Amino acid sequence: MLVLMKPDELRDEADRNKQDLAKALAELSTVQVNKATAERELYAVKEAVNVDIEVFRSLARIPNDAQIKRERLMGFITGVLASIIASAIWWAGSKLVG
Secondary structure, three states: OOOOHHHHHHHHHHHHHHHHHHHHHHHHHHHHHHHHHHHHHHHHHHHHHHHHHHHHHHOOOOHHHHHHHHHHHHHHHHHHHHHHHHHHHHHHHHHHHH
């Protein structure tokens, strides 16, 4: 059902809508400022945590990723060399016994 409003009622409704819009825009602005502040604080906290982790790693002598990869590679290479040496000894022993 269509309701017709008088010009005064329309003007009052328009004024209320403008006030509601102004309030909403003010709240949006406040939320945006709060979001920016929260993002800066989050960044600062993340930086502090990263520094704390690095300090802990150095105090606890925990290797970093590059050191871990190098140690794994060295372990693999020495494992292969040990296997070759063991095979050579086994082969030489079988020739001497056989």
